[in-house]
Amino acid sequence: xxxxxxxxxxxxxxxARALAGRTWAQPxxxxxxxxxxxxxxxxxxxxLHAPLDLLLVRKIGAPGQPELAVAAVVDGTPPDxxxxxxxxxxxxxxxxxxxxxxxxxxQEIERRRHVYLQDREPLPVRGGTAVVVDDGMATGTTARAAxxxxxxxxxxxxxxxxxxxxxxxxxxxxxEVDEIVCLxxxxxxxxxxxxxxxxxxxxxxxxxxxxxxxxxxAGATATAPP
Numbered sequence: 001x002x003x004x005x006x007x008x009x010x011x012x013x014x015x016a017r018a019l020a021g022r023t024w025a026q027p028x029x030x031x032x033x034x035x036x037x038x039x040x041x042x043x044x045x046x047x048l049h050a051p052l053d054l055l056l057v058r059k060i061g062a063p064g065q066p067e068l069a070v071a072a073v074v075d076g077t078p079p080d081x082x083x084x085x086x087x088x089x090x091x092x093x094x095x096x097x098x099x100x101x102x103x104x105x106x107q108e109i110e111r112r113r114h115v116y117l118q119d120r121e122p123l124p125v126r127g128g129t130a131v132v133v134d135d136g137m138a139t140g141t142t143a144r145a146a147x148x149x150x151x152x153x154x155x156x157x158x159x160x161x162x163x164x165x166x167x168x169x170x171x172x173x174x175x176e177v178d179e180i181v182c183l184x185x186x187x188x189x190x191x192x193x194x195x196x197x198x199x200x201x202x203x204x205x206x207x208x209x210x211x212x213x214x215x216x217x218a219g220a221t222a223t224a225p226p
Contacts, residue, residue: 004184005163008039008202009043011040011043012041013047014163015044015161016046018181018183020047025128028131029053030050030051030052031055031125031146032054034054035201035202035207037134038052042210042213044131048131052210052215053123054211055075055132056109057073057074058072058073058074058106060098060101060102062088062091063091068087068091068139069087069138069139069141069142070098071088071093071101071141074149076149079102081102082145115204115208122153130150130155130157130159132159132177133161135162137162137169139169140165144173147173148176159179159180160173161180161182162183164184
């Protein structure tokens with residue numbers, strides 16, 4: 001299976017080149033899906049001279065297959081839960097299972113809001129451009145949840161940018177955004193990792209460092225947990 005990007009930073013730089021030269025309605029905000037999307041989005045934000053913020057969303061994995069998304073929950077009032085009905089049915093994830101897992105993932109979202117954002121409010125996007133970035137999509141369920149929650153914040157234009165994704169994940173998301181920029185749709189596609197040369201897990205310290213670099217505030221990394 002071919003490696004398309006050396007690492008997430010390389011994937012972000014490739015996305016940034018694909019987005020270069022555009023005129024953006026202001027405010028322009030790059031929104032990462034943590035944690036994997038943050039190193040990718042940081043490169044995009046730097047190239048576009050735009051602030052970087054987070055969309056706090058968590059995947060709900062299938063029973064016994066945590067990497068297979070059957071649903072996703074995203075921060076909000078109320079929180080949004082988006083279910084991939086076909087995958088949920090095939091994997092045996094019933095409503096009670098999804099509700100139980102959603103409550104657990106909301107606790108992790110709350111932790112991340114405190115650690116990454118120090119409980120600050122999200123950057124405003126109303127009337128402007130929101131560029132939503134992830135490191136890849138296998139099912140698109142997580143991105144769909146994030147995009148539907150983002151819509152409540154009233155961006156004038158929403159663009160979803162990913163370095164690679166399954167074609168089956170991209171097509172259904174067309175109705176959720178104004179534009180999708182996806183650099184590669186390899187086939188067969190089972191997961192993002194095999195197509196990336198360095199796809200290690202992103203930790204809290206790396207997320208904080210990326211946020212700090214885009215703010216020019218290196219001191220923020222000092223709050224990273226051990």
